[in-house]
Amino acid sequence: MAGGGIPSELLFGNPWIGLGSVLACLGLWLVLRNVFSSSQSIPYPPGPRALPLIGNAHEMPTKHPWIKYTEWAKTYGDVVGVKILGKRLVIFNSYQAAKEVLDKKSSIFSSRPRLPLVDMNSDWSLSLLLLPYGSDFQTSRKFMNSAVNPNAVREAQPAIQEQARVMLYRLWKEGPQFHQHNLLMQGSVILKLAYGHEVLGHDDEWIQVSERGGESMEDLGTVGGHPVDLFPILGKLPLWVWGSKFPKTMQSVKDSGINMHVKTYETVKDRHAKGLAAPSMATRLIDENMQKDGSVANEQAIAWSAGSIYSAGSDTTTSTLDFFLIAMLLYPEAQKKAQVELDKVLQHERLPTFEEMESLPYITAIVKETLRWRPVSPAGFPHLSTQDITYNGMFIPAGTMAIWNSWYILHDPKEYSYPEQFYPEHFVVPAEKQPLDPEDVIFGFGRRVCPGRHLARSSLWIAVASLLTLFDISCPLDEEGKPTKPDTDYIDGLVSHPKPCKAVFKPRSDGYLKALMQERESKGV
Template structure:
């Protein structure tokens, strides 16, 4: 659940910026950098191996003008048909390699993690916008490793089980509220996923859709989106351009930077300070932050690693504002579009639960079709189609190609998930692709097909720490909603289903466009069980 910045680093959309003196300066600098870079690479490539193949670019500009302004992963997948497992690009002297296959990503980012685990710099976001605390975009080093160790002890598979009661309770509360407020499903989804991570991270209880911390996270992510794709602005290419007056980038640019700074403060500094104050007063509920502070408090009362603690907990917080929320929304869109899949999943739930109770995590292994739905939801609409870029810290060679130091590597997660050789008819939502049936009709998950979970959550030393909590949240939410409701499309004047738009809003995280749906109770008995669970939660 750790936030992913899907980044097409150094990818320009020339429509976004007017041709100006700044671009002229940038072009001159790029020319000098490119010439110096080319000469240095000739010295460091003694075997004179080729750079990975890619589309032919222009002198100095390289492939800058060939980059599509949106949905770059689709173009990258088309290029992969011509150039194979890797596509080599150069943009204003910067080397970018698109990894088009799972095997290439594993070979480099996982097996050679010592070389490929760092991140490119995002000067606009980090230096000018104040988002320098994120473990997701931090370079590989002690700051990253300290946060990683802090998070891992609370989000490894064993530790995650301790949160099952919280996750289950919030999934049931979401389902209960949808009975009367189904038209607010996206807002309620955001609230309850946020409530889960806020309780785990800070011991803070969210009770309302308009909770200030949930809204702060939402506004912070919106502020991050307004500056564009991380790495794509000219300031990210040449940080010295950030010293020029902000107005040259447009009338809203300065306000967007201020909103970015405010967002960073609201999701990192504010919740840490408020929770720390409650802890010192002895009023705080147990949480990851309270335990980290206790572990890092010296006998004289000073707290060590405060920046790392505030950053680590903020990443948990931010995750609840976006990635898992988007994936649950995608599940609902899939059920509206493929009602037959919904009916098949409900059949398995009914055969197991008999209407006597709601699903729990103890049922997980007995409901393979639901697990397949989770996998297909992740595959069908990847929440971060290009993941977060890696960068190499030394020269390397792979499959006969030379990969220079400081090259940026992007995994085309969308392309891997839409590879028709692995997933036939990839545009279709089809959980059956992950299942096999034995001689007596019992279903089980296949082990001979690539699991989208191994693609979506990153690679190597950058694998998402919150993976197990995210998957648990998805599974119990899906199981609970399908147990209690038929998720139905609204009807038009002629009584026909109004299907949702399958085009997504792409940015830092991909989200479905606004959609409408109806949550129709499946039976009074199931609703009764949901009410009982809600009453038990309220009195806990």
């Protein structure tokens, strides 16, 4: 599960199956709730007209929710309020509004809405992404931050750079299955950092466990929008009520949480006790929390914070780099500009390193533009308010879910000259003229800002610089000799992904290829 965001169709899906009579019994409660909530003198944020009982449930999109949110933004403004079956959702459609509330009032907007279906049937609620704000969250956040803070990431940059080189080598030797090589790079970086685990190939057991974990959460589908999430009392019903395959799905979700967090931790703990574990976040936290009697304090937080680095980081970074590939296929002029800059610095003699970051501003601009052009969490991720507040004359009560519409914020024509195009030049103007930095939006707000943002930034930068140094990237040709262009649409999910596409990777310089081979030989490859 990733740190970028849960689309609202996952929050407000419509999987009601054969329970009309049960749900009807809840109608009176909803009516009374609406009556009492309407007595507030300060108005709730404007939004589409809510119907009795169901509110705006009939208008909630089943896919690509940011499109509907954007329509509402153009009609109702920067802050839109909707009601869904007695629950409230506020959508922030401007950076200023999101910052004013989610940042400046972070003590109130730092919790998460509960997901009763997951809570009742798995341990996924222990993940840092889903933990409500409190002491458990603070402990897990502190543990994760110890491994991915700026200093820790700088120390990890040689390992990150090495995995970028391995990706280049695999693309050249094994063929252009870019998504798989990309996924392996991100997983290798994070598993090394979190557990000291060395990934040797696509058949690595730990990589496969994490992939199955992601698949199980995708199979769950409407995370946060299931009837049990809206009315927890329904959780007392047997799982088969929701379909014959549903018990198996929930068992897979439960198993994935244990396999990705608990079993990996226990494996490292056992290796560490025998003196066989490589240094990592997990081993360091075990040592720091070791008790006099040989037990380890805060084991649950250690296990789930280490596992959360993978579940919250790998998927989002992989998806972003997949979108970078699509941008290069559709906007070859940006690729050529980047390669001119790279050649000027590297002179066809060596591959890029992090030391060249200041000398390669167009590469940095490409990374930022990828984050802006196709944010992997276009509908944000929900915060939960714990107190009533008033913002710009609007009343937002405690218990309101609040999200920011990343898509609308990052495609605002008042902010970006060419919002629909991939245009890295947005970020190569003087600092005082640059538009809103997409990193200030996509990594979240307040006390829930993504702790892995520094790691993601480094992984993306060195991957982009390395790929554009070694390869010309182009569209494959169809039977008529015409370029087969990729689809830019999203596949909805916990993290939004691009649709699969094919690309041709052609080494563009004997000098750069020689530099790669010399590096690989020095590593014994």
